Every structure is written in structure tokens, then in C-alpha cells.
Amino acid sequence: NAGVTQTPKFRVLKTGQSMTLLCAQDMNHEYMYWYRQDPGMGLRLIHYSVGEGTTAKGEVPDGYNVSRLKKQNFLLGLESAAPSQTSVYFCASSYSAGRGFGYEQYFGPGTRLTVT
Amino acid sequence: GESVGLHLPTLSVQEGDNSIINCAYSNSASDYFIWYKQESGKGPQFIIDIRSNMDKRQGQRVTVLLNKTVKHLSLQIAATQPGDSAVYFCAETIQTGANNLFFGTGTRLTVIP
Numbered sequence: 250n251a252g253v254t255q256t257p258k259f260r261v262l263k264t265g266q267s268m269t270l271l272c273a274q275d276m277n278h279e280y281m282y283w284y285r286q287d288p289g290m291g292l293r294l295i296h297y298s299v300g301e302g303t304t305a306k307g308e309v310p311d312g313y314n315v316s317r318l319k320k321q322n323f324l325l326g327l328e329s330a331a332p333s334q335t336s337v338y339f340c341a342s343s344y345s346a347g348r349g350f351g352y353e354q355y356f357g358p359g360t361r362l363t364v365t
Numbered sequence: 366g367e368s369v370g371l372h373l374p375t376l377s378v379q380e381g382d383n384s385i386i387n388c389a390y391s392n393s394a395s396d397y398f399i400w401y402k403q404e405s406g407k408g409p410q411f412i413i414d415i416r417s418n419m420d421k422r423q424g425q426r427v428t429v430l431l432n433k434t435v436k437h438l439s440l441q442i443a444a445t446q447p448g449d450s451a452v453y454f455c456a457e458t459i460q461t462g463a464n465n466l467f468f469g470t471g472t473r474l475t476v477i478p
Contacts, residue, residue, distance in 0.1 A: 253408075280463060280464060282465075289470065289471075290470055290471075291454055291468030291469050291470045291471055292409070292454070292466075292468045293468075294465055294466070297463055297465060299463050305463065307465065339408050339409070341408075343464055350414060350416070352397070352460065352464055353399050353411045353414055354399075354411075354464070354466060355411070356401075356408035356409045356410070357408050358407060358408050359406075359407070359408050
């Protein structure tokens with residue numbers, strides 16, 4: 250059971266280039282999330298998905314797109330990278346909403362992206 | 366809007382002492398709170414959670430206290446060890462919809478051997 254995995258671990262892009270970050274989970278979670286973490290700050294939600302084929306905007310969605318074609322995968326795309334998108338990106342997953350315990354989000358190891 | 370903040374951005378404790386990390390939240394509708402630990406270069410790791418109908422919940426060496434009157438959350442770590450050195454985040458959510466978490470900026474805990 251690998252949990253949540255992310256590829257790549259590191260990437261350097263030039264301004265205007267595009268790339269896709271891949272997140273995969275093997276826990277059969279319904280919900281998946283993409284966050285960014287800037288130095289000295291907490292995590293901010295970019296986009297999320299409550300199920301295969303569905304996506305929704307989070308707190309900071311501009312400049313990013315996502316797709317959830319398979320339940321276990323959640324892709325984050327940058328169509329035209331900007332230096333302001335330099336950050337560490339984390340993917341997370343959780344069981345579907347409910348009341349009680351056991352609905353915490355499980356996080357991947359992160360992707361460090363630098364845009365020059 | 367929702368906001369989650371921390372009173373102390375850094376905390377240094379002696380090995381073996383108890384640590385207390387505090388967090389304030391502003392959304393009185395939040396009903397589920399989570400503490401995460403993040404070590405350098407890694408993703409956040411779940412520590413403990415608590416629901417709004419509880420005041421206290423205990424885990425292994427950790428206790429979370431919730432004071433809804435003043436919208437305050439704290440994480441207590443007993444007998445702090447060097448391996449506890451990390452950044453600790455509190456997060457809040459309302460357990461309907463997509464379980465979106467709102468994170469504070471974090472507190473860096475340093476354990477002095």
C-alpha cells in the first residue's frame with residue numbers, strides 16, 4: 250500500500266512552459282485535492298475532486314487546470330508557467346464526506362517546482 | 366471568510382518536557398479539526414483529530430483540546446522527543462461537501478537534546 254504518490258519530485262520550468270503533475274492513490278478514496286505551499290505559509294487549496302470525472306475550484310485556482318479521469322489519479326496542469334507558481338505542490342486524498350473520524354486527508358510527498 | 370492562525374510561530378523545548386502548540390480559528394461553523402506534522406521535505410502527516418462535540422481527545426503522547434467558546438485549539442505533546450521536531454499545522458473544516466481543509470501558517474517546534 251503506497252498511499253499517495255506524486256511525480257515528479259522536482260521540476261524546473263522556464264516561464265511560459267507547460268507541465269502536468271501526476272498524483273496517484275491506492276486507498277480507494279473518493280476525494281482528491283491539490284495544494285500549494287509557499288515558504289513560511291500553510292497549504293492553500295488549488296482544485297479538488299469529489300469523484301471520478303468531477304473537479305472544482307479551490308482557494309487559488311488561477312493558472313491551473315485539473316482532470317480526474319480515473320478514480321485513483323488526479324492531474325494538475327500548468328498551461329503557461331509563471332514565476333509566481335514557484336512552490337511546493339502537495340496532493341491529498343480522503344474518504345468521502347461524513348461525520349465522525351477517519352475523514353482526514355492523506356498527503357503525498359510533494360513536488361518542488363521552480364519557474365525561472 | 367475562514368481563517369486559522371497560530372499564536373506562536375516558533376517553539377523550542379527541552380527533550381523530555383511537554384509541548385503545547387496553540388491555534389485560533391474564526392469560523393464558528395467548523396466542526397472538524399485536524400493537527401498535522403510536517404517534517405522537512407515531506408508532506409503533512411496526520412497526528413490527531415477532534416470533532417466539535419468534544420473538548421478533548423487523546424492519542425499516543427498527544428492530546429488535542431478544543432475550546433469552542435473562544436475558538437481555540439491546542440496540541441499537547443508529552444515527553445517531547447527529538448523526532449517531534451517539525452512544523453505543526455492545525456486545519457479546520459465543515460464535514461459536509463468536499464471536506465476542504467483550511468490550514469494555519471504553522472508552528473515550528475524545535476526539541477533541544
